[in-house]
Amino acid sequence: MVLAGGLLAALVPVLSGDPEGAAGQGKAAATDGLRHTTVEVSPGGCGRGWGNPRAGTQVFDLHNTSAAAAEVYLTSPRSGAVYGEVEGIGPGTTRHLRVRLGRGSYAFRCLPDDADAVTGPTVRIDGGGQAGPAAAPVTEHDLIPPALDYQKWVAGGLDDLVGRTGTLRAALARGDLAAAREAWLPAHLAYERLGAAYGAFGDADQQINGTSAGLPDGDRDPEFTGFHRIEYGLWHGQPADSLRAPAAALDDAVRKLRDDWAQTRMEPADLGLRAHEILENTLQSELTGRTDYGSGSTLATARAHLDGTRAVLTRLRPLLVPRYPGLPHVERELSRTQRLLDGFRKDGRWPALSHLDRAQRERIDAVFGDLVERLASVATLCDARRTV
Incomplete structure (x- = not known):
């Protein structure tokens, strides 16, 4: 799902050719020149891998280690507002989420098919400017x-x-x-x-x-x-x-x-x-x-x-x-x-x-x-x- 008009970050649904995400991550980084961080998508490890957080425009390589397809939101833990989303991440595959982050708190929310949503650990960015636009989800x-x-x-x-x-x-x-x-x-x-x-x-x-x-x-x-x-x-x-x-x-x-x-x-x-x-x-x-x-x-x-x-x-x-x-x-x-x-x-x-x-x-x-x-x-x- 790509949100038009700059309301949320553009979501680039590029499927990585490497099950571990390393080869795809390297190619994407070489092409776009942005910082890439591999983040786990699974019920037990949602958001794992995001250490040393930094502000600025960057790419999260979302790697689904579970046996079910999932969608992922990058959210504000306080308000629930969504900064970016990727739908339909198949088992063993990697999709790329490009966002602009600033000062604030963030957490990944993983929603596996036919299972309850899981929210990962909260990550805090203390420096940097304003984050990209976000919007509360509509149900x-x-x-x-x-x-x-x-x-x-x-x-x-x-x-x-x-x-x-x-x-x-x-x-x-x-x-x-x-x-x-x-x-x-x-x-x-x-x-x-x-x-x-x-x-x-x-x-x-x-x-x-x-x-x-x-x-x-x-x-x-x-x-x-x-x-x-x-x-x-x-x-x-x-x-x-x-x-x-x-x-x-x-x-x-x-x-x-x-x-x-x-x-x-x-x-x-x-x-x-x-x-x-x-x-x-x-x-x-x-x-x-x-x-x-x-x-x-x-x-x-x-x-x-x-x-x-x-x-x-x-x-x-x-x-x-x-x-x-x-x-x-x-x-x-x-x-x-x-x-x-x-x-x-x-x-x-x-x-x-x-x-x-x-x-x-x-x-x-x-x-x-x-x-x-x-x-x-x-x-x-x-x-x-x-x-x-």
Whole structure:
């Protein structure tokens, strides 16, 4: 696990070729020029080997001498804050943890698979400057309240979505293509704002918002359904008769999703990851034009994804405020990016990506790319960690 954005030390998951760690340690030290210390990872010897502690940037070669895989945290014994972590250290293998240490107390915490956590001896560094950033671990229990609150928010969003897909279905049922085109985008954006819940939607997400990618007959494949199937028909001159069945199927799928949602349980540990993935997917799909089937509405979708990201961050904010000093900057950048996109909307209409010049597209890509990088820290901080 590597924590982005400099919140914890970067963890370099390099597997040593020498079971004893000596050869791998020597090669790494020769390459990076840093001080290396071999530390034992085992239930009976967690943290053994760290003598003569010093401040500064250094590498711990974590060697698992036990018969089970383990993860390791370098922690503050007083607060439990984590300075660095390495997951999945296999039996007999060595992984490298690079950290910056300063004045303070430290202890390694070893968490073997299927066994209780063990904390090694406390090591004190009396000199040196400030240590690298650290954050208190987030547990799955911590994530349950924000996840439940987010689920309630999604339930309200699904109610709104049902009303909007019903309007779209009714327009096509009476053969009013102009009204259907007007109804399509508000309905689609209502769904796109629910981005952090897609994993809990299961197969319904493909039925509602799937693309033609990978289908044998592409845009004309019978398995191409949902919003994008209707979008393709509405903006490629297809008659209302050909779109009534897809609209009815979409409306039915949305209603079933809404009705089943009360029995659905989101995985609390996924919430932080989704905060990062929403805009990562925006960069990969919407801002490349891959999901535009004729409406030219990908900027509107990107804007909806910003709303969806903010909805997740709002629920995670109590956990993030004491752990993520960069959160205020992320929130400011979200607002700045919203203003940037809103500036392209004229008279209630969004321009297609193809109507933007190169400088405009590069600016949009840059601000989204920056947000994605910073939100990676949210994903890592909210990755549920063991404490026992």
